[in-house]
Amino acid sequence: MPRTIWSGAISFGLVTIPIHVASATENHSIQFHQYHLEDMGRVRVRKICDLEDREIPQSEIGKGYEYAKDQVVAISDAELQDLPLPTAKAIEIQAFVPLESIDPIRIAEGYYLVPDGQVAAKPYKLLRQALARSSKVAIAKYAWSGRERLGLLRLRDDAIVLHAMRWPDEVRDPAAVDPPHETVSEEEIEGALALMESMSRDNLDGPEFEDAYTDALAKIIESKREDKPLPEAPEPEQPGKVLDLMAALTESVQQAKASRGEDADVHEMPKKTARKQPAKKTTKKTAARRSRSA
Numbered sequence: 083m084p085r086t087i088w089s090g091a092i093s094f095g096l097v098t099i100p101i102h103v104a105s106a107t108e109n110h111s112i113q114f115h116q117y118h119l120e121d122m123g124r125v126r127v128r129k130i131c132d133l134e135d136r137e138i139p140q141s142e143i144g145k146g147y148e149y150a151k152d153q154v155v156a157i158s159d160a161e162l163q164d165l166p167l168p169t170a171k172a173i174e175i176q177a178f179v180p181l182e183s184i185d186p187i188r189i190a191e192g193y194y195l196v197p198d199g200q201v202a203a204k205p206y207k208l209l210r211q212a213l214a215r216s217s218k219v220a221i222a223k224y225a226w227s228g229r230e231r232l233g234l235l236r237l238r239d240d241a242i243v244l245h246a247m248r249w250p251d252e253v254r255d256p257a258a259v260d261p262p263h264e265t266v267s268e269e270e271i272e273g274a275l276a277l278m279e280s281m282s283r284d285n286l287d288g289p290e291f292e293d294a295y296t297d298a299l300a301k302i303i304e305s306k307r308e309d310k311p312l313p314e315a316p317e318p319e320q321p322g323k324v325l326d327l328m329a330a331l332t333e334s335v336q337q338a339k340a341s342r343g344e345d346a347d348v349h350e351m352p353k354k355t356a357r358k359q360p361a362k363k364t365t366k367k368t369a370a371r372r373s374r375s376a
Contacts, residue, residue: 084108084194088226092195092209092235092242093174099205100198101173106243107192112299145228162228173224173233173244181219181236187253189234190246206242213237221247266327273331280338 084104092099116125131138145162146154168174173195197206213220213236220235222244232247298313305312 087193089198090224091172092206092222093168093172094205094209094220095175097205097208098172099209100202101195101206102198103244104194104196105191106194106238110293111296112303157228165225167225167230169223169225169230173222173235175220175222175235177221178216178218179221180217184219184234184247185253188248188250190248193244193246194238195235195242195244210237210240210242213242270327270331273328277331277335277338280335 086102086104088103090101090103092101117123118125128137129140129143130136145157145159147157149155163170195206197203209220222233222235224231224233224244232249234245234247236243236245301313304310
């Protein structure tokens with residue numbers, strides 16, 4: 083059972099569901115420390131007080147807000163937990179909305195909400211079944227770690243998951259990246275759709291969706307530990323210049339099908355419609371020459 087991150091309750095109208103929160107994800111990446119390369123001594127970060135010029139133990143360290151120059155207001159963890167907010171002790175559901183109405187860019191990390199004791203079992207199951215039948219997600223407010231946030235409650239099998247959400251003003255306007263304004267033809271769009279269809283999957287099962295980076299890093303560590311030659315890195319494929327977009331789409335469809343063991347012969351991609359050349363205009367001089375020769 084993952085460790086408890088936070089304890090409180092889900093507030094659902096007049097229904098209160100005592101819960102505790104556990105992380106829904108875990109990190110399997112290989113972690114590194116810093117070492118002095120000359121003698122491989124561990125390099126550690128020491129916390130030094132600017133005024134006393136000495137190392138400070140963790141028991142003497144707390145949070146503070148710089149209100150003005152040379153004026154800091156100390157804030158304790160207990161004071162953060164006792165904020166004058168109803169969301170400091172509860173995850174308060176504000177509304178129920180269709181999941182597709184929420185921009186995925188606003189959805190962040192996820193946590194499992196676990197019923198706290200037998201008293202929470204029935205209202206927890208009630209909320210879970212109501213969410214399942216409504217096909218909607220709940221939007222709630224809660225306060226953790228010194229800030230209030232929006233949250234999204236959804237189902238994952240029989241568990242209720244809370245996803246942290248970003249506030250609207252935390253999401254940058256896409257115009258900031260200046261998206262391209264090129265024109266593409268209908269044939270090129272149909273070609274891209276054909277490529278998407280050839281790459282479609284029913285799920286994310288398969289070796290292409292596994293963490294190859296961590297495996298490769300583990301092989302390097304094992305080779306160095308046993309003083310063996312390092313595994314050779316494969317030569318990266320050089321991306322070719324896209325001269326003909328339709329030709330690139332056609333070849334991509336063939337490669338996608340071949341990689342999945344399917345028949346590489348594909349339906350003919352939509353061809354570009356040849357533009358009709360405008361008829362040459364007859365000038366007055368040419369017409370005059372024709373009349374004289376006649």
